[in-house]
Amino acid sequence: MRSSRAVPLTLAVVFAATACGAQVEPTAAAETVTVPRCGQQVAYRTPERVVTYEGGSSDKMFALGLTDKVRGYVMPPANPPVTESPYAAEYAKTELLSDDLLNRELVVDSGADMVVAGWRSGFSAERGITPELLDRLGIASFMHTETCYNYPGFPEKVAPLEGLYADMTRLGAIFRVPEKAAEVVGSMKQRVAAVAAQAPKSATPPSVFLYDSGTDRPNSAASQVPPNDIIRIAGGRNILADQNARWTDVGWETVVQRQPQIIMILDYGEQSAQQKIDFLKSLPILRSVPAVRDNRFFVLDYNEGISGPRNIDGLERFGAYLRELPR
Incomplete structure (x- = not known):
């Protein structure tokens, strides 16, 4: 089983996979956490220089209070201006690395230690930037669970909003903020339930x-x-x-x-x-x-x-x- 970094499993915080991520079984002085990346179990050290692609990736980091971990973001010009985003203040603290598509050179040149994007929405075999390639470069990657539906070799199919909850939970584990992730996901679920209850x-x-x-x-x-x-x-x-x-x-x-x-x-x-x-x-x-x-x-x-x-x-x-x- 491939992981983003080669580390002894005795140092890992191992997660038993669930719909929204996993349940934590911590070990003493843990150096990594093992979290699903689509259908693949991947060991992560805590990233410090994250490159995010498009608004969804950046917003997930911002919602978890992880703005200081974002090295910069890539935002293609077709996207609405970040100044119109509810997270505009967080974008203002973060560098725009490119207004083009995600690419390997940009990631390497930025000194990133992790990339957050979607499969075929950022990551692309045709453009030569995939999680597998980044693994070989020693750069971690995180993929939106909703995009894992057709990820080669490790597909994961969940309802899209369940995928959102999973992402927040998994990112919370990777960045060691599980309580904040639980709070964010709990609030999301409450809001969703309120809409469902009022639906015609x-x-x-x-x-x-x-x-x-x-x-x-x-x-x-x-x-x-x-x-x-x-x-x-x-x-x-x-x-x-x-x-x-x-x-x-x-x-x-x-x-x-x-x-x-x-x-x-x-x-x-x-x-x-x-x-x-x-x-x-x-x-x-x-x-x-x-x-x-x-x-x-x-x-x-x-x-x-x-x-x-x-x-x-x-x-x-x-x-x-x-x-x-x-x-």
């Missing part, structure tokens, strides 16, 4: 289509990404929940056939949310879709739609939106 009850929940991008074929959210949980827990039904995938392309014919009552717009990229709405309204093929006909569009911030603490903000906002819809 209907034998036929309102159907929702998420529009990410695309003209010839729209890109949307299937069952393995946070918007699916946001829609479901708030009281709706993702029209692509039957697709066992993460982000996926579909045909416009599928959207028309499934007749969504609400279209959720993922707000990021060069097109504004309003430009995306205007585009959808301009398509003749969508004129019969109830969401377009009734002008029912909900805008989800990009960082509410990728794995991170802001998933809960997006859930609360969408829950309120559904409750306000006329029945």
Whole structure:
């Protein structure tokens, strides 16, 4: 079993894997903790110089009070400005290392001892930056559990919000702040439960289509990404929940056939949310879709739609939106 650092197991704090991470069995003067990285058990020393990719990774660190452990962040330009983030003050204390994609040279040059990113959302075999490669360089890596669905060799499939809880618990273990992680996860679960309790009850929940991008074929959210949980827990039904995938392309014919009552717009990229709405309204093929006909569009911030603490903000906002819809 490969680990990020070769260390005697007698020095490890070993975790028995659970849905949200593990239960701790500490040893005296422990130097490492063993935590799941997708389906692989990996031993971590406490990192001091972490590089984070995109808002979800940074926000997880900030929510755990670990700003001082962040060496810097990588934020592609399509992402919403960090000045608009609830964690804007924490970003201001942290260096922007690049406004491009994550790459090996940047990580090495920054002196990072750990990288936090997602599989195929930061880490990429095609671009030559993978956890396995970083292991060989002596640099630890942490992957968002939600992205482990199709990680080669060590997949891990969990509901997206369960993946968020797992990440907070696992990062709390790696950085030796388990109490803070338990507090954060407990608060998240309370907020989620409150939305679920208030969700409109209907034998036929309102159907929702998420529009990410695309003209010839729209890109949307299937069952393995946070918007699916946001829609479901708030009281709706993702029209692509039957697709066992993460982000996926579909045909416009599928959207028309499934007749969504609400279209959720993922707000990021060069097109504004309003430009995306205007585009959808301009398509003749969508004129019969109830969401377009009734002008029912909900805008989800990009960082509410990728794995991170802001998933809960997006859930609360969408829950309120559904409750306000006329029945």
